[in-house]
Amino acid sequence: MQNRRSFIKAAVLSASIAAIGGLPAGAYAADTIKVGILHSLSGTMAISETALKETALMTIEEINAKGGVLGKKLEPVVVDPASDWPKFAEKARQLLSQDKVAVTFGCWTSVSRKSVLPVYKELNGLLFYPVQYEGEELEKNVFYTGAAPNQQAIPAVEYLMSKEGGSAKRFVLLGTDYVYPRTTNKILRAFLHSKGVADADIMEEYTPFGHSDYQTIIAKIKKFAGEGKKTAVISTINGDSNVPFYKELGNAGLKAKDVPVVAFSVGEEELRGVDAKPLVGHLAAWNYFMSVKNPENDKFIKMYRDWAKKAKLPKAESVVTNDPMEATYVGIHMWAQAVEKAKSTDTDKVIAAMAGQSFKAPSGFTLKMDETNHHLHKPVFIGEIKADGQFNTVWKTKGPIRAQPWSPFIPGNEGKQKL
Amino acid sequence: MKRIFLLLSLVLGLWAGSAGAALDPAILKGLASDDFDAKQAAVAGLAAAGDDADAQRLLKALSDDAVAVAGERVVIVAGDQVLDAASGAAIKPAPANSESISLNNSLRQQVDGALAALRLFSTDTAERLAAARLLLADMGDGAVLLPLLDKALAHEQDPVIKDILVRLHAQASLGSPDAAVRLKAVQELGESASPAVKALLLGLLDKQGDDFAEPDEKVRLAAQTAIKAIDGRLAWSDTAGQIFTGISLGSILLLAALGLAITYGVMGVINMAHGELLMVGAYSAYAMQALFRARFPEFVDYYLLAAVPVAFFVAAAVGMAMERTVIRHLYGRPLETLLATWGLSLVLIQAARLLFGAQNVEVANPAWMSGGVQLADNLSLPWNRLVIVAFSGFVLLVVWLMMNKTRLGMFVRAVTQNRPMAGCVGVPTARIDTLAFGIGSGIAGLGGVALSQIANVGPDMGQGYIVDSFMVVVLGGVGQLAGAVWAALGLGIVTKFLEGWAGAVIAKILVLVFIIIFIQKRPQGLFALKGRFVD
Numbered sequence: 001m002q003n004r005r006s007f008i009k010a011a012v013l014s015a016s017i018a019a020i021g022g023l024p025a026g027a028y029a030a031d032t033i034k035v036g037i038l039h040s041l042s043g044t045m046a047i048s049e050t051a052l053k054e055t056a057l058m059t060i061e062e063i064n065a066k067g068g069v070l071g072k073k074l075e076p077v078v079v080d081p082a083s084d085w086p087k088f089a090e091k092a093r094q095l096l097s098q099d100k101v102a103v104t105f106g107c108w109t110s111v112s113r114k115s116v117l118p119v120y121k122e123l124n125g126l127l128f129y130p131v132q133y134e135g136e137e138l139e140k141n142v143f144y145t146g147a148a149p150n151q152q153a154i155p156a157v158e159y160l161m162s163k164e165g166g167s168a169k170r171f172v173l174l175g176t177d178y179v180y181p182r183t184t185n186k187i188l189r190a191f192l193h194s195k196g197v198a199d200a201d202i203m204e205e206y207t208p209f210g211h212s213d214y215q216t217i218i219a220k221i222k223k224f225a226g227e228g229k230k231t232a233v234i235s236t237i238n239g240d241s242n243v244p245f246y247k248e249l250g251n252a253g254l255k256a257k258d259v260p261v262v263a264f265s266v267g268e269e270e271l272r273g274v275d276a277k278p279l280v281g282h283l284a285a286w287n288y289f290m291s292v293k294n295p296e297n298d299k300f301i302k303m304y305r306d307w308a309k310k311a312k313l314p315k316a317e318s319v320v321t322n323d324p325m326e327a328t329y330v331g332i333h334m335w336a337q338a339v340e341k342a343k344s345t346d347t348d349k350v351i352a353a354m355a356g357q358s359f360k361a362p363s364g365f366t367l368k369m370d371e372t373n374h375h376l377h378k379p380v381f382i383g384e385i386k387a388d389g390q391f392n393t394v395w396k397t398k399g400p401i402r403a404q405p406w407s408p409f410i411p412g413n414e415g416k417q418k419l
Numbered sequence: 420m421k422r423i424f425l426l427l428s429l430v431l432g433l434w435a436g437s438a439g440a441a442l443d444p445a446i447l448k449g450l451a452s453d454d455f456d457a458k459q460a461a462v463a464g465l466a467a468a469g470d471d472a473d474a475q476r477l478l479k480a481l482s483d484d485a486v487a488v489a490g491e492r493v494v495i496v497a498g499d500q501v502l503d504a505a506s507g508a509a510i511k512p513a514p515a516n517s518e519s520i521s522l523n524n525s526l527r528q529q530v531d532g533a534l535a536a537l538r539l540f541s542t543d544t545a546e547r548l549a550a551a552r553l554l555l556a557d558m559g560d561g562a563v564l565l566p567l568l569d570k571a572l573a574h575e576q577d578p579v580i581k582d583i584l585v586r587l588h589a590q591a592s593l594g595s596p597d598a599a600v601r602l603k604a605v606q607e608l609g610e611s612a613s614p615a616v617k618a619l620l621l622g623l624l625d626k627q628g629d630d631f632a633e634p635d636e637k638v639r640l641a642a643q644t645a646i647k648a649i650d651g652r653l654a655w656s657d658t659a660g661q662i663f664t665g666i667s668l669g670s671i672l673l674l675a676a677l678g679l680a681i682t683y684g685v686m687g688v689i690n691m692a693h694g695e696l697l698m699v700g701a702y703s704a705y706a707m708q709a710l711f712r713a714r715f716p717e718f719v720d721y722y723l724l725a726a727v728p729v730a731f732f733v734a735a736a737v738g739m740a741m742e743r744t745v746i747r748h749l750y751g752r753p754l755e756t757l758l759a760t761w762g763l764s765l766v767l768i769q770a771a772r773l774l775f776g777a778q779n780v781e782v783a784n785p786a787w788m789s790g791g792v793q794l795a796d797n798l799s800l801p802w803n804r805l806v807i808v809a810f811s812g813f814v815l816l817v818v819w820l821m822m823n824k825t826r827l828g829m830f831v832r833a834v835t836q837n838r839p840m841a842g843c844v845g846v847p848t849a850r851i852d853t854l855a856f857g858i859g860s861g862i863a864g865l866g867g868v869a870l871s872q873i874a875n876v877g878p879d880m881g882q883g884y885i886v887d888s889f890m891v892v893v894l895g896g897v898g899q900l901a902g903a904v905w906a907a908l909g910l911g912i913v914t915k916f917l918e919g920w921a922g923a924v925i926a927k928i929l930v931l932v933f934i935i936i937f938i939q940k941r942p943q944g945l946f947a948l949k950g951r952f953v954d
Contacts, residue, residue: 042777043879050778164455166525177924207923210883212874213671215664215804216918222797223657226614228621240779240875247784247873251791251801257528275783281524314776384523394523 032075033068033345035060035332036095038106038116043083044210044239048324049108051269052130053078055325056105058307059332069336070343077101083239085115092116096123102345103128103335105328109238110134110180117142126347128335130327132264132286134183135405138419141347143354144375145331146324147287148403149187153234155380156262156285157188159395160232161195165382166260168232170201172221175236177206184236184264190409201229211241214248222252225259233261242270250278256384257281267322271389272315279385286323287363287378289391294364300329301362320389321362330361330376334369365400372418375403442473442505447493450486450504450520462526466533475537477504481522482530489514536564539571544580551583555613565591586611593619598635605638609645612652613796620646656798661915667804669911670811671869673904675884676891677811677818678863680903682738682856684892685835688746689757692764693888694881696734696860698771700867701876703730705780720785723868730864737767738860742853750852764881771878779877788872807869814865815904821858822900831855890934896944905945 037056039049060074068074077099081088088107095101096119103126107113110133120127120141132147159165173188175181185204192202203224205217225231237245242265249261262283268290271279290301301321308316334357339345342353358368368377377400383391406413446468449461462481468474480486480495486504487496493504494517501513522530531553538550554564568588575581589604605623608616620642623633633639679693704726711722741763749756784803791801822828830851833841842848874880891910895902910930917926938944 042772046778046877164523164525205922208927210875211923212883213668215667216661216915217923219657219660219664220919222614226618226653226797228618228625240877243779243875244873248801251789251803253791253793253799256524257531260524272781275789278789281527314778384521392521394521 032073033070033339034075034077034099034101036092036099036101036104036106037076037078038081038088038091038095038104039108040083040112041078041080044241045083045108045112047240047243047270048238048265051319051322051325052105052108052328054307054311054313055304055321055328056332057311058304059329061307062303063332063336069339070345074336081112085109085111088112088115089119092119092125092127093123096120096125102126102339103350105130105331107131108324109178110183111178113142114179124347126335126350128328128331130331131324134180134187135403135407136183136410136413138373138405138416140351140374140419142374143331143335143369144403144405145327145334147378147380148375148405149184149407150404151287151378151380151401152264152285153184153188154191155397156264156283156382157191157234159285159382160234160260160262160283164395166230166232168260169197169229170224170227170231171197171203172224172231172233173202173204173236174217174221174233175206176211176238176241177208178238180238181206181236185234187407187409188234190407194409207237207241209239209241212244214245217245218248218252218254221259222254231259233259235261235263236265237263238265242266246279246282249282250275255281256283262382267324268320268389268391269322269325271385272318272320276385276389277387280387282385283382283394284385284391285380285382286391287380288323288326288361289381289383289393290321291383291390291392292362292364292381294362296360296364297362299362300326326362327376330359330367333359367400370402373403373405374419375405376400377402442471442477443468444505447504450481451488451491451493455523458522458526459529462529462533466529466536473505473507475534476507478530478534478537480504481520482527482534484519484521487517487519489517493520532564536567536571539567539584540574544577547575547577548580548583551580551587554587555583590616590619593623598638601633601635602638602641605641605645609641609648611796612649612656614653615796617646617649617653620649653795653797656795659794660798661919662912663800663804665912665915666908667808667911668915669908670808671866671873672887672891672911673907674807674811674814674866674869675863676888676895676903676907677814677900678859678861678866679888679892680895680900681818681859681862683889684895684897684899684903685831686852686855686859687753687897688750688856689753689760690746690859691757691761691885692741692767692881693863694883694885695764695767695771696738696863696881697867697870697884698767698876698878698881699734699737700730700864701782701871701880702771702775702780702867703733703864704868704871705775705782705876708782720787723785723788723872726868727865730868731861732864734864734867735857735861738863739853739857741860742856746856747849747852764885768878768881775878777878779875782871782876784872803872807872810865810869814862815900818862818900827851827854890930893938894934894944896946899944899946902944902946 037053039053040046041050041053057076060076063069064073077095079091079095081091092104095104105128107116107129108131113129116127117139119125121139125141127142128145129142130145132152133144135148160168171192173185175185189202205220207217221233260281260283262285264285266284267286304321305319308319313319334354335350337357337359338350338353342349344350354369355371356369358366361367363379365379370377379400380397381393382395383393386392406416443464446461446464449457452458465474465478477486477495485496487494492514494510494514495502495504496517501510502508503510535550535553538546541547541550568584568591572584572588575584585607589607592600592604595601605620608620623642624639625632631639633642675697678696679690682688682690682693704723707726707729708722711719711725745759745763746756749759788803788806791799793799822831830841830846833846834848834851838848870880891903891906894910895906914926914930917929921929
């Protein structure tokens with residue numbers, strides 16, 4: 001009784017103060033915890049990132065419906081950096097110094113992450129990055145809920161080289177021209193060398209962001225594949241260039257049986273924009289597929305479908321879930337758990353509390369945040385594209401594996417695995 | 420030990436349960452297994468038992484992804500019915516829970532190869548031919564199919580099919596232990612022009628340690644000769660393919676730039692919103708597709724035909740509105756025009772965002788534009804590219820006829836060459852300006868329809884084409900349609916050759932450097948014409 005009365009008192013008091021003083025909206029923050037969402041809602045990356053914003057909003061609503069965090073509601077602050085890398089830094093600074101968010105969930109491309117890093121370091125902010133990436137980075141202010149190369153790229157190539165995956169002997173490394181594909185391909189090249197693949201059997205190609213004419217590249221791949229030995233393509237093409245790439249692949253009649261393409265940035269969401277029939281059998285490696293069957297995933301998919309209907313998303317009846325969405329979902333829940341544990345939203349206290357957090361994820365595994373390296377332990381799935389744009393899991397790891405953000409295949413990385 | 424007993428009793432149970440089943444239960448057990456090797460063995464077993472109707476039915480079902488495991492039982496799902504995989508008898512009641520058996524690429528290849536090989540014995544000639552062609556494109560592991568091919572070759576009467584079979588047989592017998600057989604096979608394969616065959620032959624020359632994959636020196640020499648012969652045949656189709664991709668890119672550049680060749684080239688308006696007019700055209704195609712899907716689903720394949728006039732008129736209307744409200748007041752002030760039209764482009768992008776959302780929208784290729792024609796083993800021309808090349812030729816023809824054969828075209832040329840004199844003889848110059856700008860914009864809209872078939876349709880798609888369009892017009896020579904045509908084709912082919920040689924990123928840089936140098940040396944472009952902006 002006492003409690004309620006003092007609560008009412010406080011509420012009346014603060015309301016009257018706000019009324020009298022005409023306090024700025026910022027004062028409202030005392031009753032809520034602000035959470036920044038930093039994803040491109042327009043431009044070349046919007047195809048991938050818009051769904052992450054929706055997932056974040058959905059998860060925040062889910063947490064709020066259960067009473068919020070530390071008894072306070074979460075208040076999302078959504079900004080649109082418009083696929084413009086310098087703008088990411090600008091918007092990040094706005095979130096941290098103007099909106100005073102406790103944490104930010106955001107970024108997709110590595111170039112955008114690299115762009116905001118100095119801001120988060122300078123202002124001691126907290127960023128959750130939900131997408132698989134190239135590694136070679138470990139920042140105190142960032143938690144990486146996507147895969148490091150050894151949790152996605154390396155197992156995928158190992159699969160292609162296995163008898164089951166078609167015993168590929170020659171590899172085309174194809175990517176968009178920026179830091180993620182370049183670094184991943186550097187790691188993969190070193191890995192392939194360690195497996196005895198010669199440089200003559202590796203072809204590396206890059207295209208600019210938003211490239212839409214893949215005729216020459218497909219012709220080159222055909223020619224390269226025609227020079228003997230089984231060839232596979234490893235694609236790190238990002239954003240909406242994937243649509244013309246796969247269209248051209250289908251039209252040119254390059255079948256997955258002859259030259260399989262394994263992609264690291266193509267998931268269910270990207271395949272919604274293309275007719276998947278010519279792509280049947282091409283592969284993707286992720287840590288989650290929508291087609292994985294378990295109760296957690298059923299719940300997750302249903303929640304997102306309901307959210308899409310409620311938020312009136314375009315084509316709400318056919319929305320899909322994908323790996324970075326799952327990583328966003330896991331990230332937000334882990335952050336909420338860590339805040340409860342730390343009893344504070346202070347950046348340093350939350351970072352300390354994050355170590356060892358675990359969460360039962362829609363992938364069907366209980367994922368753990370590593371004690372020392374800010375990365376999740378994740379299972380790896382390899383799936384083949386089906387005609388309906390979903391994936392058919394053809395290979396998976398027995399359990400979650402620990403991330404190696406600093407790839408052992410790049411010299412000089414020994415002893416860098418901890419923060 | 421316990422498991423073996425279990426398996427044995429299960430096998431016996433199955434045996435007893437499905438009277439008359441011809442399939443080896445071990446095969447079914449293998450199919451249901453999670454182990455890749457077991458599955459592979461099972462599929463090979465099915466292929467070997469190929470003559471059997473039950474095996475054929477199961478292979479067919481596997482290739483259609485219609486096989487499932489219900490409990491311990493392997494079943495075929497055919498519509499509402501569930502059939503027992505071993506006997507083909509319908510199971511009633513249908514099992515409630517079944518998990519479908521999925522094949523990965525290598526198993527699928529094996530299944531399809533076995534199916535095609537079985538169809539070689541069909542009584543229908545067309546079906547045999549189709550099967551032989553399918554195998555030629557993709558045989559998988561030839562050694563498995565060799566006995567089947569032997570048998571088919573003995574039976575075959577049709578000369579065309581027999582030819583293909585001889586080649587298939589040669590391919591399959593490359594692994595024969597008899598060097599003479601291999602030599603003969605290699606010599607026969609030298610007649611082909613297929614990259615797949617070349618790959619096979621190259622495989623023979625592979626070195627493992629100090630030993631070649633092919634132990635016999637004579638066979639290796641023959642293989643080298645054969646590879647050279649195949650290379651010669653492949654070279655021309657390679658070049659032809661490269662030229663075609665160049666022409667295709669050129670036709671897209673032309674469609675994007677043709678409208679600009681009128682508004683900038685002929686009228687002298689620096690229209691930074693030109694790319695957005697392309698975007699308007701592409702969204703018109705999207706809107707027509709949505710309309711057809713909702714109203715006339717049976718004609719959805721023909722939405723593009725309707726989109727062409729719609730895009731023209733919508734883009735022309737937007738262009739004329741721009742001219743009437745803004746550009747008209749800025750004639751003769753290029754800098755202000757540049758800034759004002761850039762502002763207009765931002766307005767149009769934002770308008771598209773509000774109307775259609777910030778995300779790209781999906782514009783599907785109609786069925787008649789998907790796939791391609793196979794001209795040679797390593798040269799297939801995609802239909803959507805072919806249609807766009809033809810379409811750009813058509814648009815060019817229409818523009819040329821309009822500019823040179825109609826009264827309106829004559830007026831436009833007259834106003835361009837001498838405005839005061841045209842006015843004196845009664846040409847309504849202001850109205851001609853509006854109409855000419857509208858036509859230029861409408862053609863940009865047509866370009867947008869073509870782009871919607873190969874590129875992404877989104878609010879800022881136009882930004883990617885504005886630089887290319889200006890490049891084409893400036894290179895071709897301001898004021899000339901013919902210049903734009905040559906410049907577009909030239910840039911297309913040069914870009915594609917550079918891309919093949921140095922990669923897409925470097926090619927883009929080299930093309931820009933080339934244009935800068937070219938414009939320094941020849942500021943008037945490829946073709947020069949005097950117009951009112953010149954004097």
